[in-house]
Amino acid sequence: MPINIQSLFTEHEGNRYDLHTHYLNEQMVRVLKTIGYNVRFTKASGQYLHDHSGAKYLDLLSGWGVFAIGRNHPAIKDALHQVLDAELPNLVQMDVSPLAGLLAKRLLRYAPYMEKVFFANSGTETVEAAIKFARAATGRSAIAYCGHAFHGLSYGALSLNGDTIFRQGFEGFLNDCRQVQFNDLPALEAALKSRDVAAFFVEPIQGKGVNISDDTYLQEVQALCRKYGTLFVADEIQTGMGRTGRFFAVEHWNVEPDILLIAKALSGGHIPVGAVLTRKWIFDKLFNRMDRAVVHGSTFAKNDMAMAAGLATLAVFEEENIVRNAAIMGARLMEKLSALKQRYELIKEVRGKGLMIGVEFGAPTSLKLKMAWSALEAANAGLFCQMITIPLFKEHKILAQVAGHGSYTIKLLPPLIITEDDCNWIAGAFEATIAEAHNLGAVWSLGKTLAGHALQARKTG
Numbered sequence: 001m002p003i004n005i006q007s008l009f010t011e012h013e014g015n016r017y018d019l020h021t022h023y024l025n026e027q028m029v030r031v032l033k034t035i036g037y038n039v040r041f042t043k044a045s046g047q048y049l050h051d052h053s054g055a056k057y058l059d060l061l062s063g064w065g066v067f068a069i070g071r072n073h074p075a076i077k078d079a080l081h082q083v084l085d086a087e088l089p090n091l092v093q094m095d096v097s098p099l100a101g102l103l104a105k106r107l108l109r110y111a112p113y114m115e116k117v118f119f120a121n122s123g124t125e126t127v128e129a130a131i132k133f134a135r136a137a138t139g140r141s142a143i144a145y146c147g148h149a150f151h152g153l154s155y156g157a158l159s160l161n162g163d164t165i166f167r168q169g170f171e172g173f174l175n176d177c178r179q180v181q182f183n184d185l186p187a188l189e190a191a192l193k194s195r196d197v198a199a200f201f202v203e204p205i206q207g208k209g210v211n212i213s214d215d216t217y218l219q220e221v222q223a224l225c226r227k228y229g230t231l232f233v234a235d236e237i238q239t240g241m242g243r244t245g246r247f248f249a250v251e252h253w254n255v256e257p258d259i260l261l262i263a264k265a266l267s268g269g270h271i272p273v274g275a276v277l278t279r280k281w282i283f284d285k286l287f288n289r290m291d292r293a294v295v296h297g298s299t300f301a302k303n304d305m306a307m308a309a310g311l312a313t314l315a316v317f318e319e320e321n322i323v324r325n326a327a328i329m330g331a332r333l334m335e336k337l338s339a340l341k342q343r344y345e346l347i348k349e350v351r352g353k354g355l356m357i358g359v360e361f362g363a364p365t366s367l368k369l370k371m372a373w374s375a376l377e378a379a380n381a382g383l384f385c386q387m388i389t390i391p392l393f394k395e396h397k398i399l400a401q402v403a404g405h406g407s408y409t410i411k412l413l414p415p416l417i418i419t420e421d422d423c424n425w426i427a428g429a430f431e432a433t434i435a436e437a438h439n440l441g442a443v444w445s446l447g448k449t450l451a452g453h454a455l456q457a458r459k460t461g
């Protein structure tokens, strides 16, 4: 009897939290229940999610950025069905896939200064590959990276992670990884000067915190890297593929890195994938002899499902003008959210490019708000954003996230297909929630409850 996935889902979806508590990550279930996100999503389409009661939500996480073209896009579903129906000779290993060749060729159109592509199965795998490419190409071993950087959680990528929360307890990282602060050029030059650094990894806009490169930063980074013989690696796993209103975010700064990393949105969200775009001389230093033809790789990389999904995704990008929509809707949203900043002192800054936007909150100046803010900070620093994201979710059906542990910035990372109406939905929801915070409404008692939970968790943890 063939397995019936739909009925398995329907039968067990009400039981999902128990299943995860017993067999998977219990802490995740506790988080969801504590903040009231245990609404049991049962359906998804485009930029919207539906919970078991039928309520519709606007998704500003897009699966951490993978659903740039929206969930369950018919073109991706169709491409995947076609791969299965065609009974293609997938993953022969002692052959090469035409679909992978085509996807590489089409991807390189977006970065004509690049010549080669290496496919992987995730973002972090592209980072691991880039470390190896850089070491092989330069004969050096040190790597430079930024404070607050996030490049993934496997060991090479974790060695380049700029936040203690991810590193603590996992020590024993790659040797000689040098952290410099983002946007700090003198520190970068000091790190590169000894001419032993293989590569500098940087996100054009940091995912943790939505920190944006200063106007001339990446140009100077490129110049310093060239001067000291270090490869310039742009991690565009989050910022790439239209997210910032250009296909690659580096285009905003007119730079041409030596290595570009993408993943997330490349397969339309359905199949894990990642891609390293680089120059031929770098590629050829690693794959330099026949007996080293498989010196780096991964069993599932270049699989036909991922490649077909990638080809279909790029076709959707062109047909639906995805990058242009991200630029236009991003500008509209920034305008609407920036207008709120004029009216609400709790908003410190609204920043972003395209549809990667951060709304940063900060200590208010008026006496009544100052007292409430200080009390919450004293109970649990960095909790404020949850007082905004929880009502956004519960009352306004907006799914959004805080841009990192203890961050004061809420990150908006919606599918790139959002509409003017969606922008109004977002702005209206932010306004209502922030206005309530300004009027010392219910969000502050929510804050107290959350602080209590946090205290309890620290005690029991």
Ligand SMILES: Cc1ncc(COP(=O)(O)O)c(C=O)c1O
Binding pocket: 064, 122, 123, 124, 125, 150, 151, 152, 153, 203, 207, 235, 236, 237, 238, 239, 263, 264
């Ligand atoms: C900039 C950046 N690099 C790397 C990664 C890691 O990608 P993955 O989770 O697919 O391993 C992420 C994931 O969020 C990311 O945002």
